[in-house]
Amino acid sequence: xxxxxxxxxxxxxQRQNYTKLHKLKGHGTILLGSFNIExxxxxGERYFxxxxxxxxxxxxxxxxxxxIENLSLVSSNLNxxxxxxxxxxxEADDNNQTMSSEEINKMKDEELSSNNIVEKLISNSKTFSxxxxxxxxxxxxxxxxxxxEYIQIRRPSIRLxxxxxxxxxxAKILGIRIDDLSQILTYSNIQSEGTHVLYDSGTxxxxxxxxxxxxxxxTTGKLIHMHPGNECxxxxxxxxxxxxxxxxxxxxxxLYSVLRQFYQGNPGEGDSIEPNEQSSNAENQVTEEPDAxxxxxxxxxxxxxxxxxxxxxxxxxxxxxxxxxxxxxxxVDALExxxxxxxxxxxxxxxxxxxxxxxxxxxTKLNYLAVKLSTNFMRNYQVLPxxxxxxxxxxxxxxxxxxxxxxx
Numbered sequence: 549x550x551x552x553x554x555x556x557x558x559x560x561x562q563r564q565n566y567t568k569l570h571k572l573k574g575h576g577t578i579l580l581g582s583f584n585i586e587x588x589x590x591x592g593e594r595y596f597x598x599x600x601x602x603x604x605x606x607x608x609x610x611x612x613x614x615x616i617e618n619l620s621l622v623s624s625n626l627n628x629x630x631x632x633x634x635x636x637x638x639e640a641d642d643n644n645q646t647m648s649s650e651e652i653n654k655m656k657d658e659e660l661s662s663n664n665i666v667e668k669l670i671s672n673s674k675t676f677s678x679x680x681x682x683x684x685x686x687x688x689x690x691x692x693x694x695x696x697e698y699i700q701i702r703r704p705s706i707r708l709x710x711x712x713x714x715x716x717x718x719a720k721i722l723g724i725r726i727d728d729l730s731q732i733l734t735y736s737n738i739q740s741e742g743t744h745v746l747y748d749s750g751t752x753x754x755x756x757x758x759x760x761x762x763x764x765x766x767t768t769g770k771l772i773h774m775h776p777g778n779e780c781x782x783x784x785x786x787x788x789x790x791x792x793x794x795x796x797x798x799x800x801x802x803l804y805s806v807l808r809q810f811y812q813g814n815p816g817e818g819d820s821i822e823p824n825e826q827s828s829n830a831e832n833q834v835t836e837e838p839d840a841x842x843x844x845x846x847x848x849x850x851x852x853x854x855x856x857x858x859x860x861x862x863x864x865x866x867x868x869x870x871x872x873x874x875x876x877x878x879x880v881d882a883l884e885x886x887x888x889x890x891x892x893x894x895x896x897x898x899x900x901x902x903x904x905x906x907x908x909x910x911x912t913k914l915n916y917l918a919v920k921l922s923t924n925f926m927r928n929y930q931v932l933p934x935x936x937x938x939x940x941x942x943x944x945x946x947x948x949x950x951x952x953x954x955x956x
Contacts, residue, residue, distance in 0.1 A: 558787035560702040567712045583636040589613040594795040601697040632678040646672045663697040721751045725899045725945045727926045735950040736894045740767040742866035747774045751870045753785035765794045772857050774803040801857045810858045864888040889955035900947045919951040
């Protein structure tokens with residue numbers, strides 16, 4: 549895998565704790581907050597390099613990048629000489645800061661340096677010296693984050709994209725947290741060989757990318773990625789930039805289309821030509837042959853993918869993973885006949901009620917063992933001297949149903 553950034557690559561731009569997925573284009577720009585940044589200067593550099601956002605001459609809103617060789621310049625070391633005992637006498641007032649917003653914007657336009665801006669904000673604050681040491685540190689961290697002018701270019705990974713999508717909007721990935729994703733991969737027991745089925749109705753390609761990452765390159769494992777619409781979601785899958793041979797082993801098919809073809813076959817597949825028709829059409833054979841060849845060449849890709857998926861389903865699959873917005877009972881009933889004995893079924897849902905119905909439904913079938921419905925309760929902690937506590941914002945995540953199929 550190349551370590552040099554080039555045009556057409558998917559990259560993750562990180563500015564402190566904020567990350568954004570971006571496809572690099574020639575003479576392209578990216579919008580980070582109020583910064584409209586030209587990305588040409590990072591082309592040809594290495595991943596994990598750090599760049600400083602610089603003003604473009606004669607432009608107030610456009611910025612460019614300049615590579616930083618000395619990383620010690622990135623860290624901000626602001627010395628605070630005095631602090632107060634408590635904050636009880638501090639009142640929230642806009643007049644506490646003597647610098648106006650116009651002056652701050654002018655300072656940003658003249659010289660974009662977060663350390664200088666924060667220092668001037670501190671020196672022009674009426675209440676900073678009376679705040680406690682903890683409050684002062686929090687103030688400096690907040691202002692440094694707002695005016696930070698350094699970014700880092702990183703290569704996309706499953707962990708980074710899972711955290712990024714979840715922070716931006718959990719609904720984009722059905723609320724799958726990083727711990728939920730690890731549980732799905734563990735319970736499904738994905739191997740580098742065999743055939744695996746994924747039904748995904750809205751994770752921005754994160755699940756298919758994670759499963760193909762687990763299957764790995766230069767292996768015999770294949771993934772049948774089923775989806776409900778005409779096109780599958782594949783932003784995260786494309787961002788991983790897998791080798792061509794690995795991408796070809798992920799077969800994207802519509803669930804209803806592939807099942808219809810599996811049970812009914814191709815339309816007109818069994819048609820035969822009567823002898824009299826064959827003799828009457830003999831003189832048109834020369835003109836019909838090119839048409840038949842042309843029709844064969846112009847066969848749609850989705851039909852080719854359906855045929856390949858049907859051949860794999862006939863042999864049986866080694867795991868089934870379902871991450872669906874829909875009620876999972878009918879989807880499981882449609883797919884579980886293809887699951888081989890002693891193989892795993894994993895179903896994820898944002899709500900527990902559909903999985904409770906699926907739980908009792910599988911119990912009545914008598915061909916599943918170790919059926920379990922579970923949820924994780926993961927809390928991120930802030931770990932700092934004398935103020936270690938759980939983070940204020942947290943979510944419950946989703947619910948997971950797992951089971952092992954047996955042969956009756």
